[in-house]
Structure formats: structure tokens, C-alpha cells
Amino acid sequence: MLKNYIKIAWRNLSKNKVISIINILGLAVGIAFTLLIGAYVWGELRVNHELKNTNNQYIILSIWKDANMGGEITGIAELPKALADNYPNLVRNYYHSDLTTTIVNKGEKHYRESIQIGDSTLLNMYGFTLLYGDNQTALRDPFSVVITQKMALKYFGKDDVTGQTLSFESTHGDKHEFIISGVLAKVPKNSVTNLNANNNSNFFFSAEAAKYFKRQLSGWANTGTVNYVELQKDADPKMVDKAMLDLIKKLEPDDVIRSGLTPYLVSLKTYNLVAEGGLIKKMTWALSCIALFILLMAIVNFVNICIGRSAGRMREIGIRKLLGGLRKQLIWQFLIESVLTVMLATLLALLIYITGRQYFSDVLGADILSIFNFPVSIILILLVFVLVIGVIAGIYPALVLSSLRSVDSLKGKLTSVKESVLLRKTLVVFQFTTAAVVFIGAIIISQQISLFFNGNLGYDKDYIVYAQLPRDWTTKGVQNMLYIRNQLAQMPQVQTVSLSFEIPDGHNGGNYLSYKQGADPKQAISSEGMVADNQFAAAYHIPLKAGTFFKPIYHTADSSQIVINETQAKALGWNNAEQAIGQYIFIPAYNDKVPFTVCGVTADFHFGSMHQKIMPEIFMNVNYAPVYRYFNIRLKPGNIQSSILALQTKWTSLLPGTPFEYHFMDDALTRLYASELQLKKAVGIATFLAVVIVLLGVLGLVSLSVQKRTKEIGIRKVLGSSVAGIITLFLKDFSNVVIVSFFIACPIAYYTMQTWLNDYAYKISISIYPFLFSITLLTSVTVLLIVVQTIRAAIANPVNSLRSE
Incomplete structure (x- = not known):
């Protein structure tokens, strides 16, 4: 029996190829976008979670009395060691580092690279493994270096390069050969080797190497190191915060630092989200909300089109009832057909995910998980999704249409059924509102980013090239x-x-x-x-x-x-x-x-x-x-x-031997506003998808309306109504939906974007332009779609629609 249900469902989908493709594609795109954004959010939430003893790993951040007295991510160089020495019951281990860049030479290859000088605890404290070399001794020698696998391939063309040498330049222009003592296996994104976008280290040196590079890793007056601690199991971070204040009060000789600095711990499990003013947290929240609404729009669209298609199958229902078909068989038929359609959309969404993953990785500036690296639970989630959405979309034809009398079904009458027109129009209002909010937001974000690059910066960035020096x-x-x-x-x-x-x-x-x-x-x-x-x-x-x-x-x-x-x-x-x-x-x-x-x-x-x-x-x-x-x-x-x-x-x-690695000032601004540019691209994609899904939703509702009013259109034509008059009739029917949507969308969009702009000291003033442009464009495209759909019914021969009875 199940086989027959599936066979009939497949035949029905094949019979209406165009509408089936539109329906499946619309839902698939919504699912795929949600999966891609979900994978990005999941990846950002998992940053630092793969570190060894991650529950006990913390970074020491700084609050200064005056924000310009020092940086948030750097602090007193002596503080981590003092904590470990004076509070062993609280602090188990520590790591602190100095981040800088230098020129690396190997034969004809010379590049400026990011380097990290720090304690020998780096590898074992965080569980970083070496492809080659010994974790225990790799960072002991002052003239040895641990490099990443990526750098080994870049300079040598192979992985196993332990014992080889690279030349590094000091801040006084000296050059010295360092022996490669270890090659670091690829590590996931973390806040130790990849503190932020500007500090992505690939070369790691022992603390003793600081003397050669003329850098400082000690001193109570040195507030330029990045400091981490590993707490004892069950140690209270607030007790460590208090201990740091006590140590500064007792041991810090500089009055300005002693009175102006308040250090505090942040767990590495959450640091990625709150770093740099919580940019990642804001980004993940914004994209999660957008993805959720896009998915809801796709579901609404899918349900509307399914309902519209089911109304055209009333005669089929009547014939099957006359031939002895039971109501429960009809219910199962519609539900299985709906679930099968959702399953096909989900499979297509997975294919879109695979092909679009790299593009979204580039847009968001993050490595989005491969679908094969998803947790096993995602399979159960997708199966539940298929069943729930399939049942929601199929419940109307399954329960309502199957309850029609055979004679009404054969005549194609819906007059005996109390239809939920208000519900369907409400769903379309939701779609229009969401699309308008996203569209307006995309325009305002674009205007603010244009201010960053084209506004009055106080200097002229055009034709400026900058390059780092030895x-x-x-x-x-x-x-x-x-x-x-x-x-x-x-x-x-x-x-x-x-x-x-x-x-x-x-x-x-x-x-x-x-x-x-x-x-x-x-x-x-x-x-x-x-x-x-x-x-x-x-x-x-x-x-x-x-x-x-x-x-x-x-x-x-x-x-x-x-x-x-x-x-x-x-x-x-x-x-x-x-x-x-x-x-x-x-x-x-x-x-x-x-x-x-x-x-x-x-x-x-x-x-x-x-x-x-x-x-x-x-x-x-x-x-x-x-x-x-x-x-x-x-x-x-x-x-x-x-x-x-x-x-x-x-x-x-x-400057022989010095790489000419130049950048334009626009490149520097691009890095400065990287999160805003990523948000702009993501919202742009979401806007396009939202508009497409809205139009598919309109297509579904118009198709249903045209189908139900075929005889009405025929009678109006017989009585002398023009094609333009019939088109106007349908446009009036949808005008209320569009008007209500924009009355809801405009205040929501204004409040949302004003809140976003409040994060900037210098910002645009929200004008009426984004609202008018969004309303005009969405309305125009919707009108065009309605006209195209209704004109076919309006020019049809009225005899065909009136003779069925």
C-alpha cells in the first residue's frame, strides 16, 4: 500500500512539473540557507571548545579607568606567573605571549609573517599536537621554532622539515637562523594561536627568543602581553579576579597602572563571542534571526502552494470516493505526497549546501563545516523537520478536502467548506513584512558601509599604497x-x-x-x-x-x-x-x-x-x-x-631580500570593517532569497484564487468586463495584503536599524529612501507577477469555464 501511495504521489508531482519544481526549489533554498547559517553559527560557538581542559582555560582581559590607557586584550606581563606562584590552589598553569611580525627568509623566499613569542607551556597546556617533533622539548631552545604545517609547505614544499632552518629578522635588523624543532598539526580556530583577525600566528618561539627579537615578556610595567591561565578544577574565577587585584596592589610599582587597571578572567569557551565588543555574538544573532525568518517564509510559501494545488484535485477526490476509496486512504495519500515533497526539497537543500559551502565561507570569512562533519543528531533533526512540515502542508487537503461530499468534489465546489482565507493572507503578510524588513535593512547597512569608505574620513585614502619594512x-x-x-x-x-x-x-x-x-x-x-x-x-x-x-x-x-x-x-x-x-x-x-x-x-x-x-x-x-x-x-x-x-x-x-607586500588603504579599511562587510554580503543574499520566496508565495496564492474564481471570471467576461478590469479585480484583492505588510515592516525596520546604528559614533541618518525604494520595488514586482498570472485566465474563452455544469 505504501508503495502505491508513493507511486501516485510521484505521478502527481510529475504531472505538474513546473509548479512542483517551484515549490520544491523554494523550500530547498530556505532549508539550505538556514543550514549554511546554522553551520556558521555552530562553528563560532565551538571555537576553543576543542582545547585541552577547555572548561578551565581563561584569558585575562583588562579594563582601564581610561579606555585609551591600554588595550583590552593585553595586560601586565608578570601577572600570570605571579598568579601561579602565589595562588597554586587556584591557578594550575599559565601562558603569556608577545605577538608581532617579522621577515622570514629561506633562499629566494622572503615574506613578512606573524610570529608568537611565549612560554614553553603552549603545546601541552592546550593539547596542540606536533606532526613532527617532541612536545616536551620543542620550545626550550632560544634559537628553535615551531611552525605550522601550512608554513612548512610554503617554504619547503613538504611536511617533515624538523632540523631545517629559517632565517628571522629582529627589530634591529639582525638576521639569525632558527632550527625548526616541530611542525604543528592543523589546529581548529582558537583564541591562542589565532587571537583575532590581525593576530594569526604561524611561527612559535620560546620566551628566551624574546632577547633576540628585542621584545619584552616580563616586567610589571610591561602591559603589552596577551595572558592566559589554566585554573585548578572547580576553582572560582571570581576568586582569581580578586587575587589579581591584590597582586597589583602589592607588587605593581607604577601608580598609573595600579590605579587604572582592573584585570578579569573570561572563559575561552565564550571569549570568541564577546571579543572585540561582541562582534561575533552580534553577527551570529543577526544571521540566526535572518535565517529563521527566511526558513519560515519558505515554509509558509510551501504550505500556501500545497493548499493551492490541492484545490485543483477535488474531482480526483470525488471519483476515488465513488470508486470506493476510503477517507483514511485519501488522508494518507495527501500526507505521504506532502512528506515526499519536503523530503525531495531537503535532499536538494543538502546538495545546495555542498555546492554553496565554499562561497558562504568566503562571504562570512569563516570555515563553514562540511556536511559530513555535522553531528549525527542533525539526521534526526532533518527527519523530524520533513515529517512536521510535510504534515503541516498536507493537513488541509488530507482532512478538509477528503471530507467533501462526492457530488461537490465532482463539481469542483468549495462552497461547502469554510476556507481559511484570512489565515493564508496572514501568512502572505508575514512573508511580505519579513522581506521588506530585510530589504530595508540591507539598504541601510549598505549606506552605512559606504560612509566608512566614501564619507569624510578627514584624509584622502585614494592612491595610497602602504608596505611593511624591515x-x-x-x-x-x-x-x-x-x-x-x-x-x-x-x-x-x-x-x-x-x-x-x-x-x-x-x-x-x-x-x-x-x-x-x-x-x-x-x-x-x-x-x-x-x-x-x-x-x-x-x-x-x-x-x-x-x-x-x-x-x-x-x-x-x-x-x-x-x-x-x-x-x-x-x-x-x-x-x-x-x-x-x-x-x-x-x-x-x-x-x-x-x-x-x-x-x-x-x-x-x-x-x-x-x-x-x-x-x-x-x-x-x-x-x-x-x-x-x-x-x-x-x-x-x-x-x-x-x-x-x-x-x-x-x-x-x-631593499634587497625584503618582500614588497603592498596594500591599498581600502584594504586596511576592509579589515577594519570586516564584520560589517560580511553582514552586508549575508544580508544581500538573504534579501534576494526573501524576495524570491515572497514572489513564490504570491504565485501560490494567486494560482489558488484564479482557480477558485474561474467561473466568476467567465461570467464577468460574458457581461462585458474587460481584461484590464479583471486584472484590477485581483490587484485590489492583494493591495490590502501589501499595504498592511508595509505598515508593519517600516516601524520594525526603523527600530532594528536604528539600534544597529547606535553602535557607531559616526553614522548615517535614516532617510525615507530605503523605505520608499523597498516598497516600490517589491510592490512593482508583485503587481507584475499578479498581472502575468491573471491575464491568462482573463483572456481565456468563457465558454470553457461555464460549461462544466
């Missing part, structure tokens, strides 16, 4: 870089070149307290510290409000000169930029005895993300503070590709 952080090293800068600046393709430690991507070299001469040091303000040469403002076209951006030629006597921005000038109490020129500022971090002289004031510009307000900024001369990372090169307009090739040739001759 580091020799000495006076001699700076002079050499300035000589090379001048050589590059003489190229006909180049307008200006600047040497700096920062680019406008939000990652400055540190934050310093500053106060003007005569002011109370306790009233010092926190300023973003930046290091650059005298060409930085010219390279980025940053306007000067007063003074000069350092002197054209540097002399030792000029070492006390600094440049500040307008916000810094106002924060120190000067009403305008001119008042600040020649004034004195104390910066204790550099010199607490001799003040610095303000020689220039720049207009405010966005150094970091528009999430935050523009902060007070101080520029130190690179000759005074000999640290640098970048050449900022402004190219002349013209053939950019040709200019880049010429620049690369010149670079190779001036």
Missing part, C-alpha cells in the same frame, strides 16, 4: 629608511612617501597620558600616540589647522616638537588651533622632566573605526622615537598597475 629600530636604521624614502619619492610615478609606525587602521603604537604645562598631572588626559616623519600629513592629505607638521629638515634641537590634532588641543583647554602653537605639553611616558612643544595642529581625522569618537592624538617625530613599520606611498593618478610595477622594481633594488 626593522632596524635604531637612529641609524631610521636614517637609512629616510634615505630610501627620498629615493622612492623621486620616482615619476610617486607623489609623496612617508615613514611611520602607524597607518589609519586603528592600531596605534600605544596610549599616553598628557597634560599642558602648569596643569595638575592628576588631570592628565589619555592620548593616542603616533610616530611619523614630516611627510605623513602630506601623504594622507591631512589638513593642518595651524603650524607645521614638523620641520622639513630634522635637527636634534627639534626632538621636543610634537604635532597634535584638534581634539587634543580642545581637550587640553585651547579654544582654537592657533592658541596651541608654541605651548608646552608633558608626556611622562617619554619624558617627565622636559615638556614637548606643539609645532602643529592637524584637523581631526578617523584614525580608527567609526564605532568610536575621534580621540586626542599626539604625533612624535620618528627621529626622536626610532620605531617604524610602514612606508606610506601616495601614487600620482594614472596607470596604477604600471606605477606598482615600477615601484616594485625600485623597491627590490633599494
